[in-house]
Amino acid sequence: MGKVLMKGNEVIAESAVHAGCKYFFGYPITPQSELVAYMARRLPEVGGLFLQAESEVAAINMVYGAASAGVRVMTSSSSPGFSLKQEGISYLAGAQLPAVIVNIARGGPGLGNIQPAQSDYFQVTKGGGHGDYHTPVLAPASLQEIVDLTKDAFDIADRYRTPVILLGDGMLGQMMEPVEFTEGTEIRKFAKPWATTGTLGDGPPRTITSLELDAESLEKRNWDLQQKFAVMKANEIRYETYLTEDADYIMVAFGTVARITMNAVNKAREAGVKVGLIRPISLWPFPEKPFLETRDRVKGYISVEMSAGQMVEDVRLVVEGHAQVDFFGRTGGIVPTQDEIFEKIMMAAGGVTV
Amino acid sequence: MKANGKITILSGHFGSGKTEIAINLALSERTKHDKVAINDLDIINPYYRSRDAASVFREHDVELIAPQNRLASADLPIVSGEIYRVLHDSRYRLIVDAGGDKDGATALGQYYHEWKDMQPELWFVLNANRPFVSTLEGAAYTIGKIENASRLKVTGIINNTNIGLETTMEDVWRGHELSSLLAEKLNIAFLFTTIANHLQKDACNFAYRYEAFFIKRYMKLPWEG
Numbered sequence: 001m002g003k004v005l006m007k008g009n010e011v012i013a014e015s016a017v018h019a020g021c022k023y024f025f026g027y028p029i030t031p032q033s034e035l036v037a038y039m040a041r042r043l044p045e046v047g048g049l050f051l052q053a054e055s056e057v058a059a060i061n062m063v064y065g066a067a068s069a070g071v072r073v074m075t076s077s078s079s080p081g082f083s084l085k086q087e088g089i090s091y092l093a094g095a096q097l098p099a100v101i102v103n104i105a106r107g108g109p110g111l112g113n114i115q116p117a118q119s120d121y122f123q124v125t126k127g128g129g130h131g132d133y134h135t136p137v138l139a140p141a142s143l144q145e146i147v148d149l150t151k152d153a154f155d156i157a158d159r160y161r162t163p164v165i166l167l168g169d170g171m172l173g174q175m176m177e178p179v180e181f182t183e184g185t186e187i188r189k190f191a192k193p194w195a196t197t198g199t200l201g202d203g204p205p206r207t208i209t210s211l212e213l214d215a216e217s218l219e220k221r222n223w224d225l226q227q228k229f230a231v232m233k234a235n236e237i238r239y240e241t242y243l244t245e246d247a248d249y250i251m252v253a254f255g256t257v258a259r260i261t262m263n264a265v266n267k268a269r270e271a272g273v274k275v276g277l278i279r280p281i282s283l284w285p286f287p288e289k290p291f292l293e294t295r296d297r298v299k300g301y302i303s304v305e306m307s308a309g310q311m312v313e314d315v316r317l318v319v320e321g322h323a324q325v326d327f328f329g330r331t332g333g334i335v336p337t338q339d340e341i342f343e344k345i346m347m348a349a350g351g352v353t354v
Numbered sequence: 355m356k357a358n359g360k361i362t363i364l365s366g367h368f369g370s371g372k373t374e375i376a377i378n379l380a381l382s383e384r385t386k387h388d389k390v391a392i393n394d395l396d397i398i399n400p401y402y403r404s405r406d407a408a409s410v411f412r413e414h415d416v417e418l419i420a421p422q423n424r425l426a427s428a429d430l431p432i433v434s435g436e437i438y439r440v441l442h443d444s445r446y447r448l449i450v451d452a453g454g455d456k457d458g459a460t461a462l463g464q465y466y467h468e469w470k471d472m473q474p475e476l477w478f479v480l481n482a483n484r485p486f487v488s489t490l491e492g493a494a495y496t497i498g499k500i501e502n503a504s505r506l507k508v509t510g511i512i513n514n515t516n517i518g519l520e521t522t523m524e525d526v527w528r529g530h531e532l533s534s535l536l537a538e539k540l541n542i543a544f545l546f547t548t549i550a551n552h553l554q555k556d557a558c559n560f561a562y563r564y565e566a567f568f569i570k571r572y573m574k575l576p577w578e579g
Contacts, residue, residue: 003483003517003520004483004484004485004488004517005369005481005483005484005516005517005518006369006484006485007368007369010485014485030400030429031400031401034368034399038485041486113427113429114400114427114429115427170401171401171575171576174399174401174402175402175575176369176518177518178483178517178518178520256576256577259575259576259577260576260577262577263577333427335576336576337576338576338577
């Protein structure tokens, strides 16, 4: 199969089908509705099931049910709808169920607007729902990267029995780029002896629940979860660096904003400023290594986000005062321009902007 | 590119390139007519619509008819009432940019009685590299649905087959073949092919044999020059 021209939302859906996801429960919301529509048309073709739920809350609980039965399952939404799913995501984390949840974020808080935003960073990386938990978060920057990361998301979900968040913004969901799917790649199969698919009377009944009334048992489960998170932190970190080797200043940006920032980096390099870029791909676990390696030799970091400053807090945590950490952001659905990021770099570098 | 009458409506699968063609057509019409309006009827998708090219229209003195100000980016199925003024003013040429698929075409249905006696042209834009319309059956099915929803017959097919900046003439030729088959199957005129400006050189042969128009891309992403 050659390249096709697709929208980000469609690419997520088709990548999920390629990853062996045959079950989708969702509810439409701009700017991710095409994902739901695509699944409605596509899943019957592969013998799967699409169901439009009566609400986001219903959809995430259907995901819980399907995940309990051991199948690959996905749901998707955008910021306000994603907030509604948080209770269910906490249940998935507590019951240790694999699922992929997509958030094509829009301007908030509240109903906000339908323009692109990255202001759900706190929500997706710090747990989001109630209780002590984290979910792995993957943030693609291009449509081709969606193909790989969607597959990774399902593998991580199955490997660790955890909900995984795929985070994009409205721009990523709506934009069109050529993509290529590799046909016939093997779908990794994970043994799921815990799935509630019936027993042969050969053991105790299988139960999936996040309820644990006994305090000591719940504490044990919480420490088990923490141990699992530690393993994820060791194995599931993804990031990219660009021109950081000799950089005096390092930009930090994820998703679509990283692409704009990369252009600003190139422009600043042409103006003689040694600047690079760290692009976290896994937002949780947060990539600490590229910061630990550079924090004692760079003059500063600048986090660029479509928010009022969220990822910048994680940057400060890992830089630990070894270098200056600065921030540039736009909110409300306004996308930062190359020129304003370039100016920010030039100002940090002490140059005079022209 | 040239319109055949007072009203030209662009329809197609979503993401097929309707808006880019509508903008190019509107600007081209403006070079021949004093009063040209473009009506953004896209109620389906609040991203990458004609109204996002408002400054281009201002610059070229093309009237943009679309929900204004804060309603412009509202997630509501609203259209502007201004269309009636333009429809009944004989000086105007009108380009209508409808939303994708049958759902987008639904917004057209309400104007049936307004424009049925004005011989509106309903063009179907085909990008054979898009899912669901890459086959003869898929494209024919989409046309049928659009015709039902709009209460009009498609009067022409435009081949706009591309994969963005990576488009090659191979894509264009493949789209040409599918468009020809589609036109024959449904007995609809195959009007012309649109090709991005950057392929002008490679498209020499094609443009010599078939009607082709080179179009400029206006809907750009923030990291594109």
